[in-house]
Amino acid sequence: AQSVTQLGxxxxxxxxxxxLLRCNYSSSVPPYLFxxxxxxxxxxxxxxxxxxxxxxxxxxxxxxxEFKKSxxxxxxxxxxxxxxxxxxxxxxxxxxxSYDKVIFGPGTSLSVIP
Amino acid sequence: xxxxxxxxKYLVTQMGNDKSIKCEQNLGHDTMYWYKQDSKxxxxxxxxxxxxxxxxxxxxxxxxxxxxxxxxxLNLHINSLELGDSAVYFCASSDRQVxxxxxxxxxxxxxx
Numbered sequence: 001a002q003s004v005t006q007l008g009x010x011x012x013x014x015x016x017x018x019x020l021l022r023c024n025y026s027s028s029v030p031p032y033l034f035x036x037x038x039x040x041x042x043x044x045x046x047x048x049x050x051x052x053x054x055x056x057x058x059x060x061x062x063x064x065x066e067f068k069k070s071x072x073x074x075x076x077x078x079x080x081x082x083x084x085x086x087x088x089x090x091x092x093x094x095x096x097x098s099y100d101k102v103i104f105g106p107g108t109s110l111s112v113i114p
Numbered sequence: 115x116x117x118x119x120x121x122x123k124y125l126v127t128q129m130g131n132d133k134s135i136k137c138e139q140n141l142g143h144d145t146m147y148w149y150k151q152d153s154k155x156x157x158x159x160x161x162x163x164x165x166x167x168x169x170x171x172x173x174x175x176x177x178x179x180x181x182x183x184x185x186x187x188l189n190l191h192i193n194s195l196e197l198g199d200s201a202v203y204f205c206a207s208s209d210r211q212v213x214x215x216x217x218x219x220x221x222x223x224x225x226x
Contacts, residue, residue, distance in 0.1 A: 034214050038155075043118075043204055043217035051212045088155055094211060101147075101170050102215065104157040 002027045002093050004105035012111040019078040021108050023091030033074040034092040086112045117141050120205050120218040135190045135221045137205030146188040151202040195225045
């Protein structure tokens with residue numbers, strides 16, 4: 001069975017500081033990996049995805065993530081936090097088979113301090 | 115144009131009532147999903163339809179019944195609502211597994 005863990009249910013960073021949100025996955029087969037962002041009272045929006053091409057994936061809003069198979073990790077980073085980055089972030093995994101469900105991690109709430 | 119739209123956005127109802135949530139997508143996607151997000155923000159898949167065919171049916175009480183009249187619509191009907199059904203329900207769609215999901219803005223269901 002696939003699963004996702006996100007270390008730190010809540011992360012606080014200062015505006016302009018590095019953002020690092022951690023994600024580790026468990027999968028018996030090579031997975032697809034995703035990061036989604038959820039702003040208050042909104043649905044989830046896809047930030048970026050790993051689909052077995054480049055291991056360093058760039059997404060929207062200046063975010064990127066690196067797939068490390070040896071560490072089963074897919075951590076999300078952004079060099080400089082902006083106030084508008086404050087949101088809930090979800091890492092997710094699915095198998096590379098049609099119609100397989102996406103399993104979401106428990107989420108990390110990011111706060112940005114002015 | 116909203117890609118995945120859900121109605122209603124808010125739903126407050128009494129225990130024991132029956133209610134429906136509607137979802138429509140105009141992206142031409144073949145697959146649609148219902149997810150439940152609890153008060154701790156945890157997301158759990160409930161159902162998935164591909165071209166009107168049920169393909170994922172997680173362990174969900176049979177009080178919940180999805181219906182897909184066509185590939186652009188996926189509705190969720192809930193019978194005999196319970197306090198524990200209070201949550202935010204998200205509809206999503208995708209065209210291929212590799213593309214990820216497009217989510218609706220959610221329906222906040224409160225059972226009192």
